[in-house]
Amino acid sequence: MVISSRNKGIMKVRLLYFATFRDLAGVHEEGILLPEGTTIAELQAHLAKIHPSIERGLPTAVFTINREFAFSEDQIKEGDEIAIFPPISGGRDDPSIIVRITEEPLDLNVILEWIIHPEIGAACIFTGMVRGGTARDEKHETAQLEYEAFQPMAEENFRQVAVEITKRWTSVEGIAIIQRVGYLAPGTPTVVVACSASHRDTGVFEAARYGIIRLKEMVPVWKKEIDPTGEEWVEGEYLTDQEDGGI
Numbered sequence: 001m002v003i004s005s006r007n008k009g010i011m012k013v014r015l016l017y018f019a020t021f022r023d024l025a026g027v028h029e030e031g032i033l034l035p036e037g038t039t040i041a042e043l044q045a046h047l048a049k050i051h052p053s054i055e056r057g058l059p060t061a062v063f064t065i066n067r068e069f070a071f072s073e074d075q076i077k078e079g080d081e082i083a084i085f086p087p088i089s090g091g092r093d094d095p096s097i098i099v100r101i102t103e104e105p106l107d108l109n110v111i112l113e114w115i116i117h118p119e120i121g122a123a124c125i126f127t128g129m130v131r132g133g134t135a136r137d138e139k140h141e142t143a144q145l146e147y148e149a150f151q152p153m154a155e156e157n158f159r160q161v162a163v164e165i166t167k168r169w170t171s172v173e174g175i176a177i178i179q180r181v182g183y184l185a186p187g188t189p190t191v192v193v194a195c196s197a198s199h200r201d202t203g204v205f206e207a208a209r210y211g212i213i214r215l216k217e218m219v220p221v222w223k224k225e226i227d228p229t230g231e232e233w234v235e236g237e238y239l240t241d242q243e244d245g246g247i
Contacts, residue, residue: 009035009036010033010034010035010036011033011034011035011036011038011076011077011078011079012031012032012033012034012078012079013031013032013034013076013078013079013080013081013082014029014030014031014079014080014081014082015029015030015031015032015082015083015084016028016029016081016082016083016084016150017029017054017083017084017085018083018084018085018086018148018150018220018222019085019086019148019222019224019233020057020085020086020222020233021054021057021061021084021085021086022148023233024051024053024054024057025051025053025054026053032046032050034046034076036077036078037075037076038075038076039072039073039074039075039076040063040065040070040071040072040073040074040076041072041073043063043076043082044058044061044063044072047084054084057086060086060087061084061085061086062084062085062086062087062220063082063083063084064082064083064150064153064220065080065081065082066080066081067081067083067150067152067153067156070082083150083153083220085150085220085222086222086233096115096173096174096175097159097162097163097166097174097175097176098111098114098115098174098175098176098177098178099155099158099159099162099176099177099178100155100158100177100178100179101149101151101154101155101178101179101181102178102179102180102181103180103181103182104180105180105188105189106127106178106180106189106190106192108125108127108189108192111125111176111178111192111194112125112194112196114174114176115173115174115175115176115194115195115196116174116196117173117174119173119198120173120174120196120197120198121197121198121199121200122196122197122198122199122200122202122204123174123194123195123196123197123204124194124195124196124204124205124207124208125192125193125194125208126191126192126193126194126208126209126211126212127189127191127192128189128190128191128192128212129187129188129189129190130142130144130145130184130185130186130187130188130190131186132186132187140227140229141227141228142186142225142226142227143185143186143226143227143228144183144184144185144186144226145183145184145190145223145224145225145226146182146183146184146223146224146226146231147179147180147181147182147184147190147221147222147223148181148221148222148223148224149179149181149219149220149221149222150220150221151181153220154179154219154220154221157218157219157220158177158179158215158219160218161177161211161214161215161218161219162175162177162211164210164214165195165207165210165211168203168207168210169195169197169202169203169204169206169207171197171198171199171202171203172195172196172197172202172203172204172207173196173197173198174194174195174196174197175193175194175195175196175207175211176192176193176194177191177192177193177194177211177215178191178192179191179215179219179221181221183226190223191212191215191221193208193211193212193215194208195207195208195211222234
């Protein structure tokens with residue numbers, strides 16, 4: 001162990017690796033033993049020893065403890081679930097808020113039905129698609145994308161974004177945020193942010209735009225680009241801070 005366990009008990013925690021870290025560590029999940037009171041900063045140093053391949057990514061890694069964002073000084077406890085992933089490409093209990101991670105195709109008509117009722121007169125739907133090519137770095141063909149999500153936390157964050165929308169645009173009555181995961185071909189819808197209200201001038205356009213921007217900032221969803229020459233995880237630049245919090 002790189003952390004001294006003198007005068008400390010030993011605890012077992014569960015580690016989950018996502019996206020780049022999953023590939024580099026060669027494992028999606030593992031249990032490890034740590035001294036009681038270990039902090040996230042100390043865990044980082046320990047991970048650099050047991051998985052040297054991930055060391056270069058650790059300075060910008062995002063950590064969560066039991067699905068809430070964690071920071072260097074936060075202490076880990078017995079039985080905690082710790083998730084490690086790269087920078088994110090980064091309320092009220094209302095039945096009109098629909099959040100979901102799915103492997104099934106996204107049916108826009110069905111999603112629209114979820115957020116409308118007889119008093120709704122307007123709905124705005126943003127849909128992200130898989131492009132057949134990308135201009136990131138040098139322009140190249142995209143054969144398919146693999147989307148991965150930390151599902152429980154992602155759905156909680158979706159709900160947080162939906163609550164933020166309801167606070168900013170109080171006339172918005174229905175919100176659906178759906179992310180598809182798995183291997184997706186060019187032309188396939190990947191994400192939907194849909195907002196409904198009584199009238200088009202009540203903020204549905206702005207709310208849907210805000211929703212997709214916040215998703216790209218703070219929700220643990222990643223994509224791997226797969227082209228004829230190889231594959232690569234696409235990492236964001238946004239590092240969460242304490243204001244993003246957890247649910």
